[in-house]
Amino acid sequence: MHDIRLIREAPDAFDRALARRGHPPAAAEVLAIDAARRAAIQAAEAQKAAQNAAAKAAGAAKAAGDAATFERLRAEMAAAKDEAARLEALAAAEDRRLTDLLLTLPNRPLDDVPDGTDESGNVELRRRGAPRDFPFQPREHFDIPAARAGLDFETAAALSGSRFVLLRGALARVHRALAQFMLDLHVTEHGLTEVNSPVLVRDAAMTGTGQLPKFAEDSYRTEDGLWLIPTSEVTLTNTVAGAILDEGALPIRLTAHTLCFRSEAGSAGRDVKGMLRQHQFEKVEMVSITTPGQSRDEHERMTRCAETVLERLGLPWRTMVLCTGDMGFGAARTHDIEVWLPGQGRYREISSVSVCGDFQARRMNARFRPGGGGRPEFVHTLNGSGLAVGRTLIAVLENGQEADGSVTLPEVLAPRLGGARRIAPDGTLA
Numbered sequence: 001m002h003d004i005r006l007i008r009e010a011p012d013a014f015d016r017a018l019a020r021r022g023h024p025p026a027a028a029e030v031l032a033i034d035a036a037r038r039a040a041i042q043a044a045e046a047q048k049a050a051q052n053a054a055a056k057a058a059g060a061a062k063a064a065g066d067a068a069t070f071e072r073l074r075a076e077m078a079a080a081k082d083e084a085a086r087l088e089a090l091a092a093a094e095d096r097r098l099t100d101l102l103l104t105l106p107n108r109p110l111d112d113v114p115d116g117t118d119e120s121g122n123v124e125l126r127r128r129g130a131p132r133d134f135p136f137q138p139r140e141h142f143d144i145p146a147a148r149a150g151l152d153f154e155t156a157a158a159l160s161g162s163r164f165v166l167l168r169g170a171l172a173r174v175h176r177a178l179a180q181f182m183l184d185l186h187v188t189e190h191g192l193t194e195v196n197s198p199v200l201v202r203d204a205a206m207t208g209t210g211q212l213p214k215f216a217e218d219s220y221r222t223e224d225g226l227w228l229i230p231t232s233e234v235t236l237t238n239t240v241a242g243a244i245l246d247e248g249a250l251p252i253r254l255t256a257h258t259l260c261f262r263s264e265a266g267s268a269g270r271d272v273k274g275m276l277r278q279h280q281f282e283k284v285e286m287v288s289i290t291t292p293g294q295s296r297d298e299h300e301r302m303t304r305c306a307e308t309v310l311e312r313l314g315l316p317w318r319t320m321v322l323c324t325g326d327m328g329f330g331a332a333r334t335h336d337i338e339v340w341l342p343g344q345g346r347y348r349e350i351s352s353v354s355v356c357g358d359f360q361a362r363r364m365n366a367r368f369r370p371g372g373g374g375r376p377e378f379v380h381t382l383n384g385s386g387l388a389v390g391r392t393l394i395a396v397l398e399n400g401q402e403a404d405g406s407v408t409l410p411e412v413l414a415p416r417l418g419g420a421r422r423i424a425p426d427g428t429l430a
């Protein structure tokens with residue numbers, strides 16, 4: 001959410017920032033509601049002052065035995081009280097209108113984010129690893145013989161509908177090994193604290209990280225009003241909601257492996273084959289809570305944490321800086337890490353790492369107390385995939401496929417697979 005004071009001070013700059021994201025001007029509407037809210041507050045305070053003055057005068061009239069004046073002043077007191085209550089209700093209604101509007105406005109992009117309207121405006125930051133030169137036409141993951149036995153879309157569809165998959169045998173085990181590898185790397189080498197978090201949350205948690213109110217249709221809600229998380233960014237970031245932290249405790253770096261749920265609203269017809277875009281999937285998420293001065297360096301650090309996972313797995317990747325028109329709602333700057341998928345012959349997103357500034361912190365009221373004293377300030381929040389487990393499995397299968405239908409697995413997974421280095425063409429570990 002945005003700081004209303006900054007909008008008051010520089011409305012044109014605020015609208016220019018929104019325009020970079022393709023959003024229409026909003027400062028005039030925000031300021032009109034803000035002015036009505038403040039006018040109602042001031043008028044209510046004036047009525048309370050009139051009520052107090054009438055009360056004081058009525059006391060004097062009563063003491064002097066002036067019954068007529070006392071009754072007139074008592075009527076004025078009652079009228080002022082009623083008017084103050086009306087104005088306070090009006091101010092509260094305008095405050096809700098203002099909050100509701102601010103909750104729908106996207107974050108302002110940082111100055112160094114490239115301008116653009118869609119993914120064509122993204123800029124490559126770096127890439128590592130050369131795509132493998134296959135002596136045969138590489139297949140997509142769902143056509144690789146070694147993977148077919150473990151990818152059961154038919155049973156999943158019978159159980160749950162489209163965009164679900166049931167993993168069996170070797171594929172289920174490799175999927176689990178990938179998640180464990182990611183968690184262990186982030187905890188032991190990257191210094192993140194592992195968290196086992198819920199996957200059901202209240203409205204406030206979804207609002208705090210920006211999923212509500214604007215993107216309700218993208219998530220699933222239970223009949224008793226809880227939401228299935230789209231990512232553990234929601235739970236990890238909200239662990240500091242309402243808190244005032246000591247500056248010395250920052251940065252806080254967290255990671256979690258959870259199920260994630262997305263309705264994929266608006267994605268009809270996209271990636272319908274295979275397991276690239278699912279309603280239920282797993283991610284190893286990273287979240288950092290920092291001071292404003294730490295957040296830009298932390299963004300680069302988190303990006304390198306995600307890139308390191310791909311490097312250890314021997315997968316080719318590139319990192320893109322998203323342009324203003326391709327960033328997520330709450331992001332001020334985003335790095336998309338894309339892995340090479342030889343079956344598709346192109347790079348596909350496997351992680352988005354974003355710095356949100358104080359955008360989420362204002363929604364959550366998450367602050368820190370400066371070490372040198374002074375008033376509490378809002379923290380900065382960052383989040384990123386480290387990585388999406390299912391998409392990493394796809395990349396492992398496609399990059400490791402062999403002409404005989406088998407898949408060669410990354411060496412770093414062998415200790416978690418009983419020493420196995422291959423999935424045989426029949427779908428068994430070997």
